[in-house]
Amino acid sequence: MKCDKCGGEAVIYQRYSGMHLCGAHEIADVERKIKRRMRKERMAVPSDHIAVAMSGGKDSAAVLSILVDTFTTRSNIKFSAITVDEGIDGYRNESIPRAKELCDQLGVPHHVISFKDEIGYTLDDILKRERKEASCTYCGVFRRTLLNRKAREIGANKVATGHNLDDEAQVVLLNIMNGDIERLARLRPSRVQEGLIPRIKPLMDVPEREIALYAFLKKLPFHMGECPYTSESFRGEVKDMLNDFEARHPGTKYSVLSGYENMVDCLKEKYPQVPLERCEVCGEPGIRGVCQACKLKRRVKIDRRSGDTHSAS
Ligand code: SF4
Numbered sequence: 001m002k003c004d005k006c007g008g009e010a011v012i013y014q015r016y017s018g019m020h021l022c023g024a025h026e027i028a029d030v031e032r033k034i035k036r037r038m039r040k041e042r043m044a045v046p047s048d049h050i051a052v053a054m055s056g057g058k059d060s061a062a063v064l065s066i067l068v069d070t071f072t073t074r075s076n077i078k079f080s081a082i083t084v085d086e087g088i089d090g091y092r093n094e095s096i097p098r099a100k101e102l103c104d105q106l107g108v109p110h111h112v113i114s115f116k117d118e119i120g121y122t123l124d125d126i127l128k129r130e131r132k133e134a135s136c137t138y139c140g141v142f143r144r145t146l147l148n149r150k151a152r153e154i155g156a157n158k159v160a161t162g163h164n165l166d167d168e169a170q171v172v173l174l175n176i177m178n179g180d181i182e183r184l185a186r187l188r189p190s191r192v193q194e195g196l197i198p199r200i201k202p203l204m205d206v207p208e209r210e211i212a213l214y215a216f217l218k219k220l221p222f223h224m225g226e227c228p229y230t231s232e233s234f235r236g237e238v239k240d241m242l243n244d245f246e247a248r249h250p251g252t253k254y255s256v257l258s259g260y261e262n263m264v265d266c267l268k269e270k271y272p273q274v275p276l277e278r279c280e281v282c283g284e285p286g287i288r289g290v291c292q293a294c295k296l297k298r299r300v301k302i303d304r305r306s307g308d309t310h311s312a313s
Helices: 023-040 058-071 092-106 123-129 135-153 165-177 181-186 208-217 234-248 252-270 292-312
Strands: 012-014 019-021 049-053 078-085 110-114 158-160
Touching: 012 208, 019 023, 023 058, 023 208, 049 058, 049 135, 058 078, 058 092, 058 158, 058 208, 078 092, 078 135, 092 110, 110 135, 123 135, 135 158, 135 292, 165 181, 165 208, 165 234, 165 252, 181 252, 234 252
Parallel strands: 049 078, 049 158, 078 110
Antiparallel strands: 012 019
């Protein structure tokens, strides 16, 4: 197949647009979508210090690479990268060296923090002790807290994440299927909350498979493995369902995202943003009283004590 732009050898067929694209035009198309979203939401402005949440996978590699390529020479925007090592054996230990390699290539300071050091347990340890919640719940709650705290400590005023179109469409459907409409409204906060570093998602208009192709074509170092807990998540089922719909009805993921964007203002009217308070235990921003991370941490500790007692008796 030939590229519809230049007649060169096509590397991808975008079923949703009907276009065949060669490597160079696919790279240009991905970057165009990212820059358009960044302009639309004024994601990067002079004097920003943007911390990229760097897992070492394709998405974070792509977001760091394009941010640095686009802004470093043109404005006084500073970049850092933060990797949270959840302690997932055979997965995160493989991806962290890739994250470090890319940061070194781009000259970006790289900070690594771990569940083990900050919470006292790896995610693997936690899941051996307690399974009251889904694995991704423990992981997500602790990772968000640690990422936010580290970003604040290094003076970042924004956190960029590698959420792509698939992630965004999944989270919209997931919340609808859970009946959690208030959470849908909270996906797009109306204002900055004290202590909470605002997040930007430059990749949200790019399908996951095109991010993978982009990272490959740009020869970025990234880890291709998948988290061993992915298959346990409800989100995994939503992902399969969306991929199935996309295959039969190209453009479904874009429709889910644009449908959400059309209704988000109504949702925010119905569910106005509540001011965050400081967690009574750790001081991090939270809804009220003790934050979710401290509640989970306390539970894991209690379970650990009861587990130790059982084994001793
Ligand atoms: Fe964490 Fe779940 Fe992602 Fe694995 S799939 S890294 S457990 S959020």
